[in-house]
Amino acid sequence: MTPAPFDYAAPTSLKEALRLLDNRSADPKILAGGHSLLPLMKLRLAAPGVLVDLRRVPDLRGIQAGDGRLVIGAMTRYVDLEGSPLLHEHAPILAQAAGLVGDAQVRNRGTIGGAIAHADPAGDMPAVICCLDASLHLASPRGERTVPATEFFRDIFETALSEDEILTHISLPIPSTPPAQHYVKFRRRMCDWAIVGASVSVTCDDERITACRVFLTNVGPIPTRATAVESALEGRNPTAETISQAARGAGADLSPSSELNGSADYKRHLAGVTCSRALQDALGIGRA
Amino acid sequence: MRIALTVNGERQEIDVEPRLLLVHLLRDHLGRTGTHIGCDTSNCGACTILLDGDAVKSCTLLAVQADGCAITTIEGLASGSQMHPVQEAFWDNHGLQCGFCTPGMIMAAVALLDRTPRPSEEEIKRGLEGNLCRCTGYVNIIRSVQAAAEALDRSGSVPAA
């Protein structure tokens, strides 16, 4: 399968990339790792006029800490997230979830920015960055703006990005106490996409859960916040009993779409199972 | 568009259409037919090559994305008539039957051993999860990679990447 013809540019500055993207009559499209876009182009489901490859734009790759935040370049690959000591220390769920995407070859090419911009409802990154309360930094010829991850995703494959904007980096608050985090991805085989996934991040004091964020993958068009689970946990002792009671409510308000890999009912069931397992693993409370 | 890249140590400069896939550049333009096309949808791993040392699926890359990069294909592993230890181990341990998946499987194994010289069985399974084999049932492939790891360890050499 060969894509329809197109032109290719690999600009060496963000300014040049934005200029190419601004030329709307040429029908330009950003190319990152290409592991969502090229399959679509090979199937002729996408046929952009110009690919603007970001691989030579400086400063879009890598992970840095500063001013109480972690800053991750949009072109940082899954394999780099997986191995990042900064993420292992401050946002372990992101490194862990990156290691569950696709297979080794996919993780060597796919980027966090591409995954977020693509906004596949079954993609792993969107729910995880919402769980981490990330901010997304966007640049366009009109200037820069920052959008919270929780407001970025609009619908299936639809985001707050406008056509002339580039996602340049993702930033996360560095928590003052190390949070307990875990992502559970439920799938039939290794290297499959999630049927349902659950991302949890929990902060505890000596006794109680003081804060928690729980976001689900693939139970709706965009990452779904499990507010019932969160409120059932906050202020409680983190025990096996608390977790199983809270997780039981995860599926109640969901209306996921049925698909080949799972009916709506099955996904509602999996929402509870994945929440429960993610909480148990995050808090180190043995699975029942 | 003119691109320059190194394939198995040899510098190549060539004019390509931007839509040319890397696997087609290798097979049809440069005659390196050792890299196979199985699924053409980035699922089977038969087309796996090393791009600047990383295992990647060459059916899901454009040739222009490899401009300025160094590529290793299955043809680049042996030195003369001396097979690479991973090739040797697949031969000795019946790590192949029809052989269709083998070039991709070996390239993925070389990349795995480069990063993880003494992988556990779990690490081998994880490292090869993007490579499908319809013949062997994988047991002998895992054995081959274990044997290759031991051979490389004994010889103190590092896999070419």
Ligand SMILES: Cc1cc2nc3c(=O)[nH]c(=O)nc-3n(C[C@H](O)[C@H](O)[C@H](O)COP(=O)(O)OP(=O)(O)OC[C@H]3O[C@@H](n4cnc5c(N)ncnc54)[C@H](O)[C@@H]3O)c2cc1C
């Ligand atoms: C075999 C296979 C298995 C996979 N399994 C999984 C899986 O289990 N879980 C999962 O989550 N994903 C999976 N994926 C998808 C993979 O994660 C993709 O790499 C990812 O979704 C897109 O990232 P990319 O860098 O490849 O982006 P590209 O394909 O290059 O781009 C994707 C889209 O985002 C736009 N874009 C990219 N970067 C930017 C930017 N910085 N600013 C603005 N727009 C941008 C592009 O224009 C394009 O529309 C799989 C892919 C394959 C091929």
Ligand code: FES
């Ligand atoms: S041919 Fe590339 S992954 Fe199957």
Ligand code: FES
């Ligand atoms: S040996 Fe036949 S596909 Fe693997």
